[in-house]
Amino acid sequence: MINTNLKQIQKNLRSKLKKAKQGKKLLDRIYASNSLKPEDICVVIPKGDDECEYYALLYFNQYKATCAPGLKHIIITDDAAVSTSYTLFTDQILECIRLSNEEMLLLLEWYKLVCNDTIVWCSLLTPEARTGLECVGFSDITIEKIVIRSIYHLKDFHEEKPPICEGQEVTPEILFKGCKS
């Protein structure tokens, strides 16, 4: 049995909503400073799930091709490996914004609350109630397929080859060891 202290639960809810509001303000500031319109898209790649982060970058160009022309895209991440190497994968990003872990948590609370179409949350681990990870390993399901089909919703896609950095294919292992562009 878990916490059933209603006062504590209420307090938690207040705290989460407060954080969500701070997350919204943070995102508003990012949009304003990059002259983005509300319909422009931010792809959020949080730290903690290397494989998912890698495939989010690898298939970004294919995802972008499915979006309405004229929409701008930014990446928001708290992972240094992503912010330093995203240019290996795409040149179609307006800006990559690096947040602190605390700021990323605020953004997560905002996303959990509102979850609108303009935020693409590339993670299988967060938000916690997100389903998907349970199915990895079943049949032919891989993290790559979940990113392609369930996060980016790509119906027609082709297998993407890893980019080359310093004569070497950039795999998730190499990327998160610190390959710099």
Add this chain to the structure above:
Amino acid sequence: MLSRILCKKIAKRINNNNAKTSINESLMKIIHEGRLDHRYIVVFGAGWTSELMIECLSRNHIKVDAVIDNSRGKHDNLIAGIRIRYPEEILGVYRSDATVITASRFADDMKKQLRGMGYRRREQFIALEGISLDTTEIRSRWNYSFLYRKAIKWYGYETYKELIEKYGNNTFFFCIPVPGIGDTYIVCSYLRSYINYKNIDRYVLLVPGNVSKNIADCFGFSFVEEMPLNDIRYLKDYIAYNDGNLNARVMHWDKSSSYGLINEKSLPSERLTYLDVYKKVVFEEVFTREFMQQSIDTKQLDELFHNCGLIPNKTVIISPYAQSLSGISESFWLKLVQRLSAAGYYVCTNLGGKDEKEIEGTIPFRLPFNQIIKVCEHAGIFIGIRSGLCDVLSQADCLKFVIYPESINIKNVKAFFTLRSNEFDTKVVEVDYRMNREDDLIDLIIAGII
């Protein structure tokens, strides 16, 4: 209490202002103005808003002649039984009687495209109001959305609080957040073994509406709370929002309102079935089934059949209605009934909702869940569109044909909703419906019966 009332009011107000209401209202206005009379009607954009439009037009006896979309991925698929074409295919040769209607936020681009094809007159293009959003609208929607989401989280909290106060803080709540018959049946089928596995002594099953409650009753669950659908949806959102830190669990794969990655519209594998998803996501691999109880004996069955003039094993129960799937034409059912009658079978239509009507030439049946399995077994044959009822009848030991129409939202309906996965129903015959091959399907079914 005050906050609950306030949250309820905000949530209700926003709910009433949803896209479905907006589309229906706008379309009704256009229909009443006679703007669609004697026109060649083309729906532009093959998405969920178009499905709503086609449904609304069809309810008002207005036929949609074509659906067009620029997307290569959608081309040649079906939406509400209509084949999706490129604009040039349908409107390439100028038609003065064409009226193109859309509920897309890309309406301005569509208008430009059509003007380029010569469709410049006012009556030739209708963009429904309230759907297309400009920048200001989207920005205000963000704020609106924040207020709305906040309100429903508080609403969810208040609902949870009431439940704790009613049942005590050592009670665990299992929440079924969808009104479907099939979902409730599956959860009830596997719930008891899951409860035992989790060592939960005191629990309450929360269900949306009396249909779900009736099903839970048939499984012998003693503590079942029937709740309004909105209450249960907001509670589901609240449970998900708390990341599992409550005495409650959502018994559906889409645990959060929109950030779940596994759903029928974006499956990571074509081999994944809905039962696999239940097994993995909802029941954590604890998947031992129990069966629904029936309370009708052979004598009562004989009496029922006698009173209705039916003969056991010579009766076909058809089920032409489903909540999630549509697209099987009425003419298909009429032809099927004629063929069955000609072959000496008695045909009954199983009816669920108030608006459902029996197919011409059949006997209407409204059967309770604690009888329907036995009645089908006594009849001998069941033929139905894939619906929640087919999940219930997976228990029935009779000849069963389940028909899968095509759907724009789900790439392969049959592959995902198959009843044969996890040995759920080993006897069912599952068949695909194609509008241009209705006669072949009828031949196949008749051959299977006779």
